[in-house]
Amino acid sequence: MTEPVAEDVRVAETTAHEGILRRQSARESAARTYARSLPIVPVRARGLTIEGADGRRYLDCLSGAGTLALGHNHPVVLEAIRRVLDSGAPLSVLDLATPVKDAFTTELFSTLPPGLADRARVQFCGPAGTDAVEAALKLVRLATGRTGMLAFTGAYHGMTAGSLAVSGGASDLRVARLPYPQDYRCPFGVGGPRGAELAARWTESLLDDPKSGVPLPAGMILEPVQGEGGVHPAPDDWLRRMRRITAERSIPLIADEVQTGVGRTGAFWGVGHSGVTPDVMVLSKAIGGSLPLAVVVYRDDLDVWRPGAHAGTFRGNQLAMAAGTATLAHVRENGLAARAADLGARMMSQLHCLAAEFPCIGDVRGRGLMIGVELVDPEGRDTGARFEADVDADTAADAGLPIPVGADGGTGVAGSTGRVRDPRPADPALAAAVQRECLHRGLIVELGGRHDSVVRLLPPLTISDEQAAAVVDRLADAVRAAWRQRETGELGRGGAGARPGAR
Numbered sequence: 417m418t419e420p421v422a423e424d425v426r427v428a429e430t431t432a433h434e435g436i437l438r439r440q441s442a443r444e445s446a447a448r449t450y451a452r453s454l455p456i457v458p459v460r461a462r463g464l465t466i467e468g469a470d471g472r473r474y475l476d477c478l479s480g481a482g483t484l485a486l487g488h489n490h491p492v493v494l495e496a497i498r499r500v501l502d503s504g505a506p507l508s509v510l511d512l513a514t515p516v517k518d519a520f521t522t523e524l525f526s527t528l529p530p531g532l533a534d535r536a537r538v539q540f541c542g543p544a545g546t547d548a549v550e551a552a553l554k555l556v557r558l559a560t561g562r563t564g565m566l567a568f569t570g571a572y573h574g575m576t577a578g579s580l581a582v583s584g585g586a587s588d589l590r591v592a593r594l595p596y597p598q599d600y601r602c603p604f605g606v607g608g609p610r611g612a613e614l615a616a617r618w619t620e621s622l623l624d625d626p627k628s629g630v631p632l633p634a635g636m637i638l639e640p641v642q643g644e645g646g647v648h649p650a651p652d653d654w655l656r657r658m659r660r661i662t663a664e665r666s667i668p669l670i671a672d673e674v675q676t677g678v679g680r681t682g683a684f685w686g687v688g689h690s691g692v693t694p695d696v697m698v699l700s701k702a703i704g705g706s707l708p709l710a711v712v713v714y715r716d717d718l719d720v721w722r723p724g725a726h727a728g729t730f731r732g733n734q735l736a737m738a739a740g741t742a743t744l745a746h747v748r749e750n751g752l753a754a755r756a757a758d759l760g761a762r763m764m765s766q767l768h769c770l771a772a773e774f775p776c777i778g779d780v781r782g783r784g785l786m787i788g789v790e791l792v793d794p795e796g797r798d799t800g801a802r803f804e805a806d807v808d809a810d811t812a813a814d815a816g817l818p819i820p821v822g823a824d825g826g827t828g829v830a831g832s833t834g835r836v837r838d839p840r841p842a843d844p845a846l847a848a849a850v851q852r853e854c855l856h857r858g859l860i861v862e863l864g865g866r867h868d869s870v871v872r873l874l875p876p877l878t879i880s881d882e883q884a885a886a887v888v889d890r891l892a893d894a895v896r897a898a899w900r901q902r903e904t905g906e907l908g909r910g911g912a913g914a915r916p917g918a919r
C-alpha cells in the first residue's frame with residue numbers, strides 16, 4: 417500500500433471540513449451565531465491556538481467568549497480534570513458537599529473583594545451566566561420585597577427572560593433603564609468625566625423624584641466593563657458613585673462579572689479597579705476553567721432563601737469545579753491580572769497608532785485584555801454631535817471635557833484616552849469585513865457593540881508578548897484590506913444592525 421501524499425491528505429481534510437460545515441448549516445437552528453461568521457471546524461487547541469479540520473491554525477482571540485482565562489487546554493486545567501476522573505469521584509452530585517466543591521469555594525472566597533469575602537454566601541445555580549443572573553434577580557427581589565430593577569443601556573446579561581429584561585433590548589418586565597457612561601457615543605454629547613457625572617445625576621434624580629415613575633427598586637445590575645455592549649469600561653468614579661447611590665437607598669448592587677472576572681480587565685474582579693464592594697456578584701465563564709459553571713455570591717444578610725427556593729439539577733459539575741479551582745489559583749499565583757493590565761495597555765496603545773492611520777477606526781477602548789476597536793464610516797454624519805464643539809481646547813481641558821474636534825491641531829488625538837471627536841456612524845459591514853479578513857489571516861475575533869461594529873479582542877491572559885504582537889499585526893493587516901475594499905467599492909455599505917447579534 418502506498419503512503420498518501422501530503423496533497424491527498426490536504427484534500428481529504430478540506431473535504432471533511434466542508435462536509436461538517438454543510439451538515440451544520442442544514443441541521444442546526446437558524447439561531448446559531450458564531451458559526452455563521454466563523455466557518456471553522458476546531459479539532460485541536462492549545463493556549464491561544466486552534467487547529468481546524470482543514471489543517472489551518474488560528475490565533476483565538478474569542479476564547480469561548482471570554483471563558484478561557486488560561487487559553488485552551490492549559491496543563492493545570494487538564495491535570496485538575498484528570499485528577500478528578502482518576503479519583504473515582506462522582507461527576508454529578510446535585511448540591512451535595514464534596515472535597516472538590518469545598519476546594520473550589522475556599523479558592524473562590526479567597527479572591528473576593530474585602531467586605532464580601534468574610535461574609536459571603538455562594539449559591540451554585542444552573543451552569544450558565546444567565547442562570548446566575550436569574551438567581552441574583554430572584555434573590556434581591558425576595559430580600560427587599562420590591563420588584564423593579566435598575567439596569568443600563570447597552571447591558572448584556574443573558575438570554576433567559578429575566579436576564580433579557582435587564583439587558584439592552586425591549587422588555588415588558590419593570591426595568592428602569594439608566595445611561596451607562598460611554599465616551600465615544602456619549603448620550604449627553606460630552607463624554608469623559610462630565611458625561612459620567614451627568615449619567616450619575618440622571619440616576620440620582622430618577623430615584624429621588626417622587627414623580628419619576630420609578631418606584632424604589634429591588635436592585636441595580638451592572639457590568640464593570642460592558643462587554644457585548646461594545647467594550648465600555650465603567651469610569652471608577654462613576655462606579656463608586658453608583659455604589660454610594662445604591663447604599664444610601666438600601667438598593668442591593670449586583671455586579672455582573674460573568675465576562676470581566678478572573679483577571680480579564682487587569683484586576684482579579686472588574687470592581688477591583690474602583691475598590692467597590694457589591695452586595696451580589698454574578699460569576700460564570702472563566703470560573704469553570706472552560707467547563708460550564710455559574711454561581712451567585714452575596715452578603716450573608718441577603719440570604720433569605722428557604723431550602724429549595726432556587727434549585728436545579730446541574731449544580732454539582734465536579735469537573736468544572738476542579739478546572740475552575742485550578743484556573744482561579746493559577747491566575748492568582750501567577751499575577752495574571754497585572755499581566756493583563758500591562759499587556760492590554762500595550763496592545764491598546766498600538767491600536768491607537770493604527771487608529772491614527774485609519775480614519776475608519778472611530779475608537780479604541782477597553783481595560784486589560786478586554787479590548788474593542790470600533791469601525792465607523794468616516795465620511796458619514798452622526799447625530800451625536802458634541803455640545804461643546806465650539807469650545808476651545810484649553811477651556812475644555814479646564815472643565816474636564818474631551819478636547820473638541822480640531823482644537824488639538826486636527827490630529828483628533830487627546831492624551832492617553834485616545835481620539836476624541838465627533839462620533840461617526842457605526843459601520844457593521846466594514847467590521848464584518850475586518851472579521852473575515854482576520855480569519856483569512858488566521859486570527860479569530862469577535863464582533864460586538866450596539867451595532868455589531870466593534871471588533872473585540874478577548875485573548876487568554878497567558879498570551880505571550882510575541883503572540884500579542886502577531887495579533888495586532890494581523891488585525892492591522894485585516895483593517896488595511898477591508899478598508900481597501902471599501903475604498904475600491906468592493907464592499908457594500910451595510911446599515912447599522914445589518915448583522916444579527918452573536919453573543
Ligand code: PMP
Nearest residue numbers: 544545546572573574672674675
Ligand atoms: N453576563 C455577561 C456580562 C455576559 O457577557 C454574558 C455572556 N456573554 C452573560 C451574562 C450570559 O452568560 P451565558 O451566555 O453563559 O448565559
